[in-house]
Amino acid sequence: xxxxxxxxxLRRIRxxxxxxxxxxxxxxxxxxxxxxxxxxxxxxxxxxxxxVGGQLYFCESEEHFYDQLFAYKKEKALEHLYVxxxxxxxxxxxxGLVFNQDETKFVAHADAGLTTCEALIARTGSLLVSAAxxxxxxxxxxPDQHLVLARTSQVVADIGDALRNLELKYGPExxxxxxxxxxxxxxTADIEKTLVLGAHGPRSLVxxxxxxxxxxxxx
Numbered sequence: 001x002x003x004x005x006x007x008x009x010l011r012r013i014r015x016x017x018x019x020x021x022x023x024x025x026x027x028x029x030x031x032x033x034x035x036x037x038x039x040x041x042x043x044x045x046x047x048x049x050x051x052v053g054g055q056l057y058f059c060e061s062e063e064h065f066y067d068q069l070f071a072y073k074k075e076k077a078l079e080h081l082y083v084x085x086x087x088x089x090x091x092x093x094x095x096g097l098v099f100n101q102d103e104t105k106f107v108a109h110a111d112a113g114l115t116t117c118e119a120l121i122a123r124t125g126s127l128l129v130s131a132a133x134x135x136x137x138x139x140x141x142x143p144d145q146h147l148v149l150a151r152t153s154q155v156v157a158d159i160g161d162a163l164r165n166l167e168l169k170y171g172p173e174x175x176x177x178x179x180x181x182x183x184x185x186x187x188t189a190d191i192e193k194t195l196v197l198g199a200h201g202p203r204s205l206v207x208x209x210x211x212x213x214x215x216x217x218x219x
Contacts, residue, residue, distance in 0.1 A: 082113045116135070129180050148206070
């Protein structure tokens with residue numbers, strides 16, 4: 001009498017149960033989750049940054065940065081660009097650029113804010129910002145447009161590298177009170193799956209990336 005479908009299934013189950021169970025290898029929790037980035041980290045960062053919606057302006061020198069920022073301000077009709085960090089004020093003064101250097105009428109007129117950042121992360125295209133600079137917590141989140149001046153030497157492979165550098169810079173006992181990853185402009189799709197930019201932060205994230213591997217920094 002031929003086996004029924006039920007008998008065949010049960011036989012296969014019994015045979016599989018007789019097979020020895022191989023032990024699964026123990027996971028290596030020290031291994032990185034993602035493969036290490038290879039090649040030019042600055043190029044990898046630029047590709048990731050643009051992919052998540054950032055606007056990138058590559059600057060070959062500080063003079064080139066002056067030209068790029070002046071053209072951007074004119075294109076976007078930015079009347080109020082707030083800059084609070086002393087090193088940035090020095091750079092913009094040298095370039096003859098107009099900006100708001102204190103908090104006068106900041107809440108009413110904050111079209112854009114220009115800040116520095118702690119690191120640029122190649123894998124995710126993120127900017128690591130902190131409250132340790134004179135820009136504080138507000139200048140990177142309150143204005144409609146967040147402008148950043150950073151250098152190619154600040155690019156690291158992954159988030160862990162950026163955090164380790166931050167700990168080396170400030171010490172484990174004196175880390176900034178706010179550390180934040182900014183990945184593209186502020187966005188949400190919580191309401192009926194409709195993408196909205198600027199829902200809880202800047203509508204635009206603009207990076208002026210200064211090549212300091214061939215040009216010395218004046219900051």
